[in-house]
Amino acid sequence: MPEGRRGAVRSTAAHTAVLRAAAELVERVGFERMTIEGIAQAAGVGKQTIYRWWSSKSAIVAEALFEGVLFPESFLTADTGDIAADLTTWLESVFRYLRDPAHAGLLVSLIGGAVADAEIGLRLTERLGAAPSSLLLRLEQAAADGRLAGDPRIVADALIGVIVMRILTRAPVPDADAAALVALVLGAGSGRPTY
Amino acid sequence: MPEGRRGAVRSTAAHTAVLRAAAELVERVGFERMTIEGIAQAAGVGKQTIYRWWSSKSAIVAEALFEGVLFPESFLTADTGDIAADLTTWLESVFRYLRDPAHAGLLVSLIGGAVADAEIGLRLTERLGAAPSSLLLRLEQAAADGRLAGDPRIVADALIGVIVMRILTRAPVPDADAAALVALVLGAGSGRPTY
Amino acid sequence: MPEGRRGAVRSTAAHTAVLRAAAELVERVGFERMTIEGIAQAAGVGKQTIYRWWSSKSAIVAEALFEGVLFPESFLTADTGDIAADLTTWLESVFRYLRDPAHAGLLVSLIGGAVADAEIGLRLTERLGAAPSSLLLRLEQAAADGRLAGDPRIVADALIGVIVMRILTRAPVPDADAAALVALVLGAGSGRPTY
Amino acid sequence: MPEGRRGAVRSTAAHTAVLRAAAELVERVGFERMTIEGIAQAAGVGKQTIYRWWSSKSAIVAEALFEGVLFPESFLTADTGDIAADLTTWLESVFRYLRDPAHAGLLVSLIGGAVADAEIGLRLTERLGAAPSSLLLRLEQAAADGRLAGDPRIVADALIGVIVMRILTRAPVPDADAAALVALVLGAGSGRPTY
């Protein structure tokens, strides 16, 4: 028998309604313009119910990200054995996604969330590199196999970092940059053209 | 005689007082917690004076960054001819700066500003890569000389991107990562061991 | 030249709109159910404008009473020289007013206001005894002329006190009680039969 | 053992705990600042238990008054046969009680309760005139004996009314006013000085 707790239990309906409403609002109006009051109203929930379970709107967004309610895209591709090809395919699909201004706006917004709450940054990184951290896992596997010259963690930061920089500065993300970036971080040994 | 303009002229005292107060407040309370009203009060200036000359608090911060009133650090090092050594020295000094939690907090805050206003992102990038865009210039010079295998713009994004990722996720910035990152983006062709 | 004051001046439009809205709301929903937010909305005014000038909703009601915006009835009658007759006429008109349940409700409500703020009690007493305290003045005049046996202040309290008791206990106020009460407080010496 | 009933039985302990907690809270924070939640917590009782038995906080206070849990003072004096002396003694003891600001505050608060619920007014009147309505009984007895010139109900209202007025307006209650008021309402026939 678990801990002797009395009283009503957390309402899952309210819980998911809040996450869903938050996700919908981040996409529609952005992280900074979204309000707790707006979430409560959209979710049909009392404000106190939100404050009871989350400490801030960033905490809600972090959980929505983690639960895949918000930003449920998966950019991960199959493992073909060719790490360079796989990373390029992945980057290209991320770039393609970002070319939609609405998507770019959502990600700018989520970086704003990451400023307020580091966990949002982690969750966002996971989402970009595909859920549970597979980008890093694949890179570590490649490093273990000798197919990767650099530290997997730094390579991952460089890849995601370029994406984030392009998001933050609203810079274009041409497909050509995907292959070029992969070539850069995989090093000459991986057979990249010098172009 | 040009445009016939009558009346009092813009007060430079008020102008610089606002920039100074904004800089002080970003450092003390952070971008998001800083308010226009707070800036006005700290600067001893009417709110209307601020709204007359700036459109938002991000515009004030962008100008403060541009004018060097806020975040006046310079990380640029002399050009020794060894691009790898120079980049490593630069990265190490940025990393050293970030190890102070107050500095890291300031930069997190400024990324928050970049979310609100892309220009803050540009100004911040310039500050990190040293004023007027010298990081990019140096990389372009190196590319022109054949000392750089990748696209200078992508290399710059990767370098700054890693810094931004570490700031956003509040991850540690060990000195060793500086050399490793430089080796990564310069590639084996630059004559550095990949450690 | 008066005190050197800078900045915009208090808006009389907002001021009177608040008093009017408060008066309307006390009558419609009662003192306790009336909210500051409701007043602000009905007056088309920001909440802060209310809090800037009044410390509580009772302060607003007290001022509305004082200014005659709320409860502007005047029960005072002409001075015929016959204090007993005048007081009886006055009491009868107050009783007649109270027989309307809406009026009785308003007065119960205002007594609730008096509980929160003694000034409301004073203003209310003035209103009941007719503006500027004429009940007391008439009684003092009568006492000076030897037409009143008791302390005018106590006589006034007894008269108003009976009214307040009937309001508080929602007891009926038959016209006959008016003459009886006047006879009681004026005493046999005033030439009226004690019925 | 009576009827074979299982489970917990209606708790009288909870009942009295609620009344006691309510009494304690009215005295400590006042009627309007006291909350149902606060009573429940102070009584160690669930909120639902309160709502099951009482319809509002005024109902609780009314019952606490009726049961003598709250405001258990007794101002009644012995019947010496001299109605004027007895009433004066009684009024003086009420006035003495009111001179303690804490007591005056409690009574202001209870008048606030009477505004919310007329029954509180009745119970309060009874308490002031001593438990079960003895003030009125004594006056009726005096009237029957020809010792009272006025309608006993009006006399009672005038006596209590003056007390209530002094409470509501926070006016002083000098001992001298006791005799004067009694003289006023008993009329010249009772041998009062004309002063």
Added chain:
DNA sequence: TGATAATCGAGACGGTACGTCCTGTCTTTCA
């Protein structure tokens, strides 16, 4: 040299959202 026009500090204005508190109802667990 006065009228005109723009600036300045100050601060009131209508609003929106904050985070807290309480209401009255409903739900779960314990004794």
Added chain:
DNA sequence: TGAAAGACAGGACGTACCGTCTCGATTATCA
């Protein structure tokens, strides 16, 4: 199975800022 504990939707509280506006005073130009 009654009562505690406590979650729920709702709504008002008093505060903090927003961006606009108005005020009286202070410059600067133009006629």
